[in-house]
Amino acid sequence: MHASYTKYLRMNRIPHMWCPGCGIGIIVKAMIRAFEAVDWSSDDLSLISGIGCTSRAPGYLDMHTLHTTHGRALSFATGVKFARPDKHVVVISGDGDATAIGGNHLIHACRRNIDITLIIVNNYIYGMTGGQYSPTTPVGAKAATTPWGNVDIPFNVTELAKGAGATYVARGHIASGVQLERLIRGGLNHNGFAVIEVLSNCHTQFGRRNRLADPIDLIDSISKSTVNIRQAAKMNKEELDGKNVVGLLHRDEDRMEYCEAYEQIIERAQNAQKNRGRR
């Protein structure tokens, strides 16, 4: 095992509760390598989640970990970061947690541009509660609550984040851990709200119902659905249909970060008070 993993993991909490072959482990490893690459100390780092399989990740990491209520991770994270802007806050969340019950918090965190990194593990399904369809389940796919196929139009998570004002938006997938680490690292380094969507597998709940029960088959199908952003630039609309563009999709370095903007408010309020005192 690479030294960095033991440095950031709570080894006494291992083994984890995820199914054999689950992609979340690959994502947690990429995240840990990114923490090490940016040299963040566990003492300065808070990892926050909501409810679901992905949201169990903080329990395994040795830092300030906060496993909150369903969908609300970003609101707790906003409180931690706004109270301590000098520290680092990362949120890890599933597709149901982040885009359904937590959808309102997602768009507003994007709009606010608070310096939090959000990793959304998109496995197209509610895993923990038993395989119900989520806002990212493809049309036609089977789920515990779409036995005749899904008719809901899924979100494009990265377009949603970009449209809502996130200033760093990337998409990676579990078949490319090196790229994923790089994309997460970019998010950690970014001064503003960063969203990294990670396409992942839930063969237990999604694959089993959609003729992809073998994790390798499901991971392979995810991998084949992706196209790198540089390649995508050379492709036309028809060629890109049904493809997931991966890489750094959007970055805006010009917008002011929320906590920095509020520091100016404090300064303005305190100066006004001093001036009143002089009169």
Place this chain on the structure above:
Amino acid sequence: MKNKNKNEREVVFWPGNIVVAEAAIAAGCRFFAGYPITPSSEIAHALSKRLPEVGGKFIQMEDEIAAMGALIGASLTGLKVFTATSGPGFSLKQENIGYASIIEAPCVIVNVMRGGPSTGLPTALGQSDVMQARWGTHGDRPVIALTPSYLDEVYSETIRAFNLAEMLRMPVFVLIDEVLGHLSERLEIPDPSEYELIDRPRPTVPPEEYIPYDSSQGDVPPMADYFTGYRWHTTGLNHDKTGFPTTDPKICQEEEERMERKVSSNLDKIISYDEFMTEDAEIGVVAFGSTARAAMVAVSDARDKGIKAGLLRPITLWPFPEEPARELGKKVKGIVVAEANLGQMIYEVERVAGCNGPVIGSNKVGGVPIYPGEILEKIEELV
């Protein structure tokens, strides 16, 4: 308008909502997260201006649920935190109030109660969140709800709410209502030397020896601020002393009972009430908040008519002041419970007072206060 009286206390004429905001700052609150809702909004207005002046943080979140989440996040970093809301917002906050209870995060929630269920009467008085305060979130957890009646009491009880939240590591409610929130009254602001401010217990052991829910020294475990070297896990799942999830029935039972004990073994520090002419009372009246002001007039008027009435006014509504209610029940022929709802606190009075005579309600839900004459009529009914 500010003046100083002879004792150098600042004398002000403020509406109740401003009193709440200023008391929160005096209590050391440096973080507010909220969402606009009538009739509490003036609290947010005041704090959006005042908190940055004292180096604190104010944030208006995207909804009531998010406000409660942000509050708990900020509390974990060690700040004294506070939000204000009203009935519908209080309902939305309930899940995260339960979360604050189980992770034992100190926080203060002021509910400026309004009328009606659902959207109800947004700009008018109600006292209909008595039971929501007690049982609003799912599961069992201890509850403290303070119900001041006068604006000087709104000031002191708001400070006390922060002290109890910190001392016992739990959410504490202050229930006022539209009338108290919006009426203005002369009050003297106590000098900081006149009251005590309490901070949450913090660990004295080094990080490597820290057990987050260690109750070996008492039912309130020391709480480490985030980013101070104490790395711990918080979860809304039932957990053991280490903070990690457990489904062990014995541990779950012990931990839930310990949380209840934080309140049940500190009743002397939590329960506050006032009595008016109860010594020789033959008819009891129980009322809280702004309704208690009318009840006091009703009791005086009854005395003028030769009826020996007496008022018990819970300043702590939860846990309910059982002992004085029992004492009152023993000596009176009947009790009138006056409240601006269709009868909520009356269940508690019936349960604990053990009164041989009838316990009847004086109730009103149309958004207007209960008038003294209406309570007096009920008192006369019992004679």
